[in-house]
Amino acid sequence: MRIDLHTHTSVSDGTDTPAGLVATAAAAGLDVVALTDHDTTAGWAAAAAARPAGLTIVPGMELSCRWFPADEPPVSVHLLAYLFDPLHPAFAAERVRLREERLSRGERIVTALAADGYPVAWDDVVARSEGGVVGRPHVARALVEAGVVDSVDHAFATLLHHRSPYHVSKADTDVLDGIRLVRAAGGVPVFAHGRATSRGRVVGDDAIAAMTDAGLLGLEVDHPDHTPDQRAYLRALATGLGLLQTGSSDYHGTNKRTPIAACTTDPDQYEALLAAGTGSAVLTD
Ligand code: AMP
Ligand code: FE
Ligand code: FE
Ligand code: ZN
Numbered sequence: 256m257r258i259d260l261h262t263h264t265s266v267s268d269g270t271d272t273p274a275g276l277v278a279t280a281a282a283a284g285l286d287v288v289a290l291t292d293h294d295t296t297a298g299w300a301a302a303a304a305a306r307p308a309g310l311t312i313v314p315g316m317e318l319s320c321r322w323f324p325a326d327e328p329p330v331s332v333h334l335l336a337y338l339f340d341p342l343h344p345a346f347a348a349e350r351v352r353l354r355e356e357r358l359s360r361g362e363r364i365v366t367a368l369a370a371d372g373y374p375v376a377w378d379d380v381v382a383r384s385e386g387g388v389v390g391r392p393h394v395a396r397a398l399v400e401a402g403v404v405d406s407v408d409h410a411f412a413t414l415l416h417h418r419s420p421y422h423v424s425k426a427d428t429d430v431l432d433g434i435r436l437v438r439a440a441g442g443v444p445v446f447a448h449g450r451a452t453s454r455g456r457v458v459g460d461d462a463i464a465a466m467t468d469a470g471l472l473g474l475e476v477d478h479p480d481h482t483p484d485q486r487a488y489l490r491a492l493a494t495g496l497g498l499l500q501t502g503s504s505d506y507h508g509t510n511k512r513t514p515i516a517a518c519t520t521d522p523d524q525y526e527a528l529l530a531a532g533t534g535s536a537v538l539t540d
Contacts, residue, residue, distance in 0.1 A: 258287040258520040260313065260528075261335060261447065261475065261503030263510075264302070266387030267292035267317075270508030274305035279506075281307040283516045287525065287537075289313035289337060289503070294353040295388045296341045303538045311539040313337055313529075317447060318437070319353055320430035322458045322466075330456050331417075332446065334433050335475060335501075338532025339442025346436040349428055354388050360425040361389040367421050368394070368414065374401040391415045392510050407510050417455060430462075431469040438470040441534025445473035445501055450489050451480035460492065467496050472531055477502030477518035499524050499531075 263269030264276045271279055273290065276298075280288035290302050290312060299314050306312055315337040321329040339346065358381075365377045375397045383393040395410035404410045414421055428436075437444040446466060450457055463474070476489045477500075493500045501524060504517040520528075529537065 256286045256522045256525070257284055257516060258522065258525045259285050259504050259506070259516045259518075260287075260289040260315070260337070260445075260501050260520050260525070261291050261317070261478075262288060262506040262515060263292055263317075263508070264290065264298045265385050265508075266295055266297040268388075268390040268392035268507060268510060270510050273298035273302035276506075276508075277302050277305050277307060277310060277312065279515055281310045283514070285310065285516055287311045287313060287520075288515075289315040289335075291315040291317045291335055291337075293317050293388055293390060294319055294350055294357070296350075297387050299341070306538055308540055311537050313537050314341075314535050316350075318350075318433050319425070319427040320433045321427045322430050322462045324458070324462070330458050330462075331427065332430050332458060332462075333448065334428075334430060334437065335445040335447045336437040337443040337445070337528060338535050338537070339437055339440035340534035343436075343440030343534065346440040349433075349436055353425075353428065356425045356427075357389045360423045361391075361394065363423045364391070364394055364415075364421055365397075367423075368398075373398065373403055373414075375403075392507070396510075430466060434466055434469040434471050441532065443472050443499075443528050443532045444470065445475055445499065445528075446471060447475045448478045448480050448505065449474055450485035451478065452485070453480050463492060463496070467498065471498065473499030473501055473524075473528065475503060476500045477520075478505060479513045479517050480505070499527055501525075501528070
């Protein structure tokens, strides 16, 4: 069994449509793919409708969160959530808040860029999100197509990184609240790419212990942004805390270079994850 538990589509910041994503997954020889768009379940129905025979889809999401250390600024953390009830009221309300936060923050970024003469327009950036959630990658693609930069990576490296004068942070969910919401909705919370220092500051073991106390059930160990040492570190931590271990590509289509199935999850870990999720069911033959 080949299992990839972290992918994005055009309803957040991937470039494959949900139907395209499941076709890509099947063509790559995957048996199981999880759909984990940022802060939205908008792709679930279209992916289900397009599911090729033989492919199992795990409904999921990647929730934008923050950890608040005692004496430092908050750290951005991403929380994967699987098999939760999409209609759970408090969790659904939090997703609405996050999407609105993304809209106001995206507009501030674009307004600041436009004020300095970059040829980007907010309407165009919103249109690129196709009714899903707006993120910096949509701004990046607009900058590429305007000829300002030659790639999405270049847009992030020059104008959209978190130390850029154009950066605007968003009020993401306190990760401990996020974990409790996912569990309340019957879902399985897994800490995404938790050691990937290439993405910015990472949290310490104290945070992972507190997250575990709040109900965290797994750590994403095998991820393209983790070095072998970082994977070994997380593997040991997961073993010590009794957490599940997952592996995933974090595929974003052509917005990133990583192919689907670049990292995969062990079937035993997948079975344990399925057993822990009670809010929604996998889509399967
Ligand atoms: P946002 O959620 O709007 O803050 O945007 C963050 C998203 O941008 C991440 O989920 C990645 O998909 C993407 N991203 C971050 N850094 C880069 C990069 N250097 N190149 C391409 N995409 C990136
Ligand atoms: Fe992303
Ligand atoms: Fe992420
Ligand atoms: Zn992701």
